[in-house]
Amino acid sequence: MRIDRFLLVVILSSISLSSLAKDTDGVFAIKGVGVQQCKSFIVAASKDEPVLQQYAGYVSGYISAYNELESETFDLLAWQRLDTVMLLLLQGCKQTPESTVGGVISRVVKYFSSNAIKKNTEKVEVKGPSSSLYFYPEVISQIQEALKQQGYNIDDLWQAMEKYQQDKKLIGKSPFDQLILMKLLYGKK
Incomplete structure (x- = not known):
């Protein structure tokens, strides 16, 4: 499945990096493969390298942590599948290859936050x-x-x-x- 480039540009451009600030200096610690520059992720994706599982684990963990720590959020991605989010991450990285994987996924997650499910209810x-x-x-x-x-x-x-x-x-x-x-x-x- 290919995500429309226009849609991705809208998603990534609608979020200012300053809105992601976590301390008084506007930075927060990124762990694991999230510290990798996007160009490393792009190469891994183009070669379908085994390290992609680590990136997928990072994204899943990031989303789970968001669900746990963000007030009034039960499920950030109530219908989106991991492969869709990984494609958005790849497209975002292609637009900003010098960014970190953590920085790009932060922007993607922030974009989806407006439609997060607030409370666990029966489907x-x-x-x-x-x-x-x-x-x-x-x-x-x-x-x-x-x-x-x-x-x-x-x-x-x-x-x-x-x-x-x-x-x-x-x-x-x-x-x-x-x-x-x-x-x-x-x-x-």
């Missing part, structure tokens, strides 16, 4: 013609609101997403695939 089924998916009620509300803002009838959410997918000419096995949801929920920010 709700969204039925399709031959399968079902489960989302937190907050995610369903975010999807419905984004569709309504673009003029879609949300009486049948699956059909509304299929129509959105067709109208935007987006490729995916399901109208709820990662790229389609990224376009819908983050394409205008």
